[in-house]
Amino acid sequence: MTETNREWLLAKRPEGEPTAADYEWREGPVPEPGEGEFVVRILYAAMDPAIRGWMDPSGNYMPPIPLGTPVRSVVLGKVVKSNAAAHPVGQIVSGLGAWADYVVARPGMMGPVPVDWGHDLSTYLHPLGAVGATAYYGLFEIGRLKDGENLLVSGAAGGVGSLVGQMGKIKGCRVVGIAGGPEKCRWLTEELGFDAAIDYRAAGDLSAEIGRQLPDGFDVYFENVGGPTLEAAMDNMAIGARIAICGMISAYNDTRNPPPGPRNMWNILVKRAHVEGLLVADYFPRAMEAYSAINDWIKAGRLKFKVDVRDGLENAPEVFNLLFSGAHDGKLLLKIADA
Ligand SMILES: NC(=O)c1ccc[n+]([C@@H]2O[C@H](COP(=O)([O-])OP(=O)(O)OC[C@H]3O[C@@H](n4cnc5c(N)ncnc54)[C@H](OP(=O)(O)O)[C@@H]3O)[C@@H](O)[C@H]2O)c1
Incomplete structure (x- = not known):
């Protein structure tokens, strides 16, 4: 576990394609969980096009990211501190997090992924996410x-x-x-x-x-x-x-x-x-129905997929922009730490 929590904050609202000036890098202590909360060490952040809409003042189907706060992102990570019985230390979880090393989560914000299905963890941010x-x-x-x-x-x-x-x-x-x-x-x-x-x-x-x-x-x-x-x-x-x-x-x-x-x-x-x-x-309450069908198709060799994993939290802004040039090959993920 690193002793520092590094985060990318949204510093201003991009006009056109985001640039380095739209972000701010912040370092601080690893957060502590409050009552009922847990802290997640982020392993991967999904580089999703929706994040671009969250940077705009109007947002999209989610409210805009408040300026001066970490860039919101779907992530996969490991619970490292916990005051939530359903989320013990060591559990692999996925859900809404941020471009950061650590986030504090509450139950409902992130949930466990079916790691017993035996796939590489990145799979849970692509076909099984x-x-x-x-x-x-x-x-x-x-x-x-x-x-x-x-x-x-x-x-x-x-x-x-x-x-x-x-x-x-x-x-x-x-x-x-x-x-x-x-x-x-x-x-x-x-x-x-x-x-x-x-x-x-x-x-x-x-x-x-x-x-x-x-x-x-x-x-x-x-x-x-x-x-x-x-x-x-x-x-x-x-x-x-x-x-x-x-x-x-x-x-x-x-x-x-x-x-x-x-x-x-x-x-x-x-x-x-x-x-x-x-x-x-809208379909998250029923998501397991999709995941189990997709898991069967993957195991039967009927569904193939590619992930393009780029390394390093420090590279998040440049990696994100690959979505708009198409200069990535498969679902674009940012790897932040090893499991
Ligand atoms: N509604 C929902 O709930 C929901 C959920 C997830 C994703 N989405 C949407 O699903 C779409 C795909 O998301 P993804 O995560 O799978 O990303 P992705 O398709 O893996 O990456 C984005 C791709 O968009 C293409 N693109 C970018 N700019 C373009 C342009 N000007 N004209 C034509 N194509 C362009 C590029 O492909 P080429 O190299 O082929 O140009 C790029 O590789 C996005 O529109 C995203 O917002 C919606």
């Missing part, structure tokens, strides 16, 4: 995907997107992914079994390319990206299509000039389509 639950409930409850349908997913080589596409294949669907660059596209088709992958950076006319891959249109579109990608997708809906809005990362840094909405909203009427938002937290 909120990312996996997002893919599962977004696809099956919001997208209402049925066996054999046509599925389109953007951000397809990312954490959520890569799981969504493989779940579609498990259900016998034709799956088309949209991702940035030939390497990512090759991974989707050659290793994950997607039927086709479109490199949006090279595609030129993205709408026409989606149409070539899905001539009857999509039944379900799982949206991670927004902006021009959403508009191109909406030219290619089948009658009765469902669009699950999971994220719109292309606009997260457009704080000053957010892009206008798609110009082809009329297609929703023409195709009698449904557009619905997804918030994974």
Whole structure:
């Protein structure tokens, strides 16, 4: 255990992509737990796009991070001090923490992960964590995907997107992914079994390319990206299509000039389509249902995943920005300490 607690605080609200000036580094003593609390040594922080929204004054589905406080993040860690009977020292837990060495947690803020399933700990921040639950409930409850349908997913080589596409294949669907660059596209088709992958950076006319891959249109579109990608997708809906809005990362840094909405909203009427938002937290009470299905698929070799683990709490701001260039390969995690 280090004797110091290092933390990244949010010093000001970023305009556009966050820069070093938006953060402040603070060092202090390791915190003590109050009555009913426990202290967690953070091992990994998930570099989630949602953090960008928490930096804005309006927040998103969670309130903004107050200035001068640690950057909020989903984390995985080990209990090192405890005044909470349900969370003894040594327990591995995951939940809301911060870019820090240690956080004080209360029951409900973090919970134990099923370490007896025998996976590397990083797995509990990807397919067996909120990312996996997002893919599962977004696809099956919001997208209402049925066996054999046509599925389109953007951000397809990312954490959520890569799981969504493989779940579609498990259900016998034709799956088309949209991702940035030939390497990512090759991974989707050659290793994950997607039927086709479109490199949006090279595609030129993205709408026409989606149409070539899905001539009857999509039944379900799982949206991670927004902006021009959403508009191109909406030219290619089948009658009765469902669009699950999971994220719109292309606009997260457009704080000053957010892009206008798609110009082809009329297609929703023409195709009698449904557009619905997804918030994974709504499904947390049922998350074990998703995790046990995902665990079975992993063990059966039907669901593959990649984590891109970067080292060092001191590197958190630069690592976080990789999300916006796509210069990471798999779900992006920051390793802060060894177990
Ligand atoms: N609603 C919920 O409850 C919930 C929960 C978790 C995540 N999410 C959302 O799910 C999405 C994926 O999250 P993740 O954690 O799995 O991250 P991720 O997909 O692993 O990483 C983000 C990816 O977004 C793509 N991207 C970034 N800027 C882009 C742009 N301007 N245009 C097109 N693509 C761009 C990049 O991929 P390329 O290299 O392919 O461009 C990048 O690798 C995000 O939108 C996130 O906000 C929502």
